Amino acid sequence: IAGITQAPTSQILAAGRRMTLRCTQDMRHNAMYWYRQDLGLGLRLIHYSNTAGTTGKGEVPDGYSVSRANTDDFPLTLASAVPSQTSVYFCASPGLAGESSTDTQYFGPGTRLTVL
Amino acid sequence: SQELEQSPQSLIVQEGKNLTINCTSSKTLYGLYWYKQKYGEGLIFLMMLQKGGEEKSHEKITAKLDEKKQQSSLHITASQPSHAGIYLCGAVRGDKIIFGKGTRLHILP
Numbered sequence: 001i002a003g004i005t006q007a008p009t010s011q012i013l014a015a016g017r018r019m020t021l022r023c024t025q026d027m028r029h030n031a032m033y034w035y036r037q038d039l040g041l042g043l044r045l046i047h048y049s050n051t052a053g054t055t056g057k058g059e060v061p062d063g064y065s066v067s068r069a070n071t072d073d074f075p076l077t078l079a080s081a082v083p084s085q086t087s088v089y090f091c092a093s094p095g096l097a098g099e100s101s102t103d104t105q106y107f108g109p110g111t112r113l114t115v116l
Numbered sequence: 117s118q119e120l121e122q123s124p125q126s127l128i129v130q131e132g133k134n135l136t137i138n139c140t141s142s143k144t145l146y147g148l149y150w151y152k153q154k155y156g157e158g159l160i161f162l163m164m165l166q167k168g169g170e171e172k173s174h175e176k177i178t179a180k181l182d183e184k185k186q187q188s189s190l191h192i193t194a195s196q197p198s199h200a201g202i203y204l205c206g207a208v209r210g211d212k213i214i215f216g217k218g219t220r221l222h223i224l225p
Contacts, residue, residue, distance in 0.1 A: 042216060110157075
């Protein structure tokens, strides 16, 4: 099944440490997104990229950085992790209306990150 | 996001009953996604709506975008335990896609 993969699945991290969450898609979509999901707050957009070489800030970008060197990969980096960054992180690349399919994984499976 | 309000926040429904979840936007919707998330898992794409008045169905789930393109409703007919989960609507906002806080659906056997 085409879609998005994320790594790691989960991670426990000491505060102050640097961490990169990996995201790879095989759909050749231009747009990719990083969200964090927290109880009661829903999905909040961290950063996004419309195409390789460009990135933009979402609703909650502070403490995070992204890069988009090519179409397939969109890593998210926490330069110095803090406990408030404990969350579930989802990478996504929703398709356009004409190409969206229920058989495609447009969201990655998520990374559960715990910062102690 | 406050731009997208979902109602109700949670819903408990007897198996076999119909139900409706609403997603209301403060701005015109130029693209509206519906996703389902099973508890503790990833998000599953249900459908995307773009045109005012557009209606799409997938199995027993039907979603519609109103003519003014500021509200979408998701309707489940004859609910089943497999429908339980969190339903999220997402809206295209320029370069971004933002989501509502979700509606938690519980199905009672």
